[in-house]
Amino acid sequence: MKAFISVDMEGISGLVRWADVVTNGLDFARNRRFMTNDANAAIAGAFDGGATEVVVEENHGIEELCDLLLDEIDPRCRVVRGAGRPTATTMAALDASVGVVLFVGHHARAGSRPGIMAHTVSYQQFKAVRVNGRDCGEAEIFTIRAGELGVPAGMISGDQVVIGQLRERAPWVEGVEVKRALSNVAGDVIPPAQTAAMIRVASRRAVERARAGDLFVYRDEPSPYRIEVELRHDPGQELLDNLSKLxxxxVNGRTVCTETGDMDLGFRRIAYLGYANQPGVLRY
Ligand SMILES: [Zn+2]
Structure with a gap:
């Protein structure tokens, strides 16, 4: 069985503030190691649980989606990284050959309070992302997409908020609360040396349960999906010009709507709105 692990950074063990996850942050180099360690724990757990193949997809938008330390990553896995992947960015390796999806270091959706570094796709630009009228975070988008492919979600690590949000849709997922969110930039954290063992156990369990047919495929979101992205600021002229050609x-005030039959395209359109304010950028 192939396990697919999506690794983001805001939900990584020990990290609570934006300076922890940006390139010029004081501890960024060290924090990339924490990220790699959480990923390694999930990889090891997946193999413990009987996975025969593990593919890790980098999902943190800094440094063009290249944050894991490749000389420290478990050599048994494969890593998909770099921007401009041909399908939905951050889901390029998620296809029907995957047996289970595991989320490492994910964060709560936009507008969550508390919720460590809560956002959906773009903190700077998006106030909310809704699918069929309901607020939707990144791990939920992945879960909807995985469901289209017949693949179950099995585990998530992060704070208590993101775990709770994913469980609203997929109550069967293993949750690893590596920190308790106290606000959007404060938390009660378990030291990474301890969370590694927790992530490893949960990852093992998720793969064992997937192999036993004890996880469910999420199919409760009706398609086509009506997706709304609520922008933080009034759209500028470049964005309006670009969208008028698509x-x-x-566009309705600060809200941009689109409708799609699948979430691969849906995610690409959402992500597009994060960079469509550049003149003449018309592809997603
Ligand atoms: Zn991120």
Missing amino acids: SEFQ
Whole structure:
């Protein structure tokens, strides 16, 4: 069985503030090691549970989605990294050959309080992302997409908020609360040396349960999906110019709507709105 691990950074053990996850942050180099350690724990657990193949996909938007330390990553896995992947960015390796999806270091959706570094896709630009009228975070988008492919979600590590949000849709997922969110930038954290063992156990359990057919495929979101992205600021002229040439987007004040039949395209359109404010950028 192949395990797919999506690794983000805001939900990594020990990290609580934006300076922890940006390139010029004081401890960024060290924090990349924490990220790699959490990923390694999930990889080891997946193999413990009987995975025969593990593919890790980098999902943190800094440094063009290249944050893991490749000389420290478990050599048994494969890593998909770098920006501009041909399908939905951060889900390029998620296909029907995957047996279970594991989330490492994920964070709560935009607007969550508390919720460590809560956002959806773009903190700077998006106030909310809704699918069929309901707020939706990144791990939920992945879970919807995995469901389209017949793949179950099995585990998530992060704070208590993101675990709770994913469990609203997928109550069967193993949750590893590596820190308790106290606000958007404060938390009660378990030292990374201890969370590694917790992540490893949960990852093992998720793969064992997937192999036993004890996880469910999420199919409760009706498609086509009506996706709304609520921007933080009024859209600028460049964004309006670009969107006026793409009839699949409708602008209503600060809210941009689109409708898609699948979440691969849906995620690409959401992500596009994060960079569509550059003149003449018309591809997603
Ligand atoms: Zn991130």
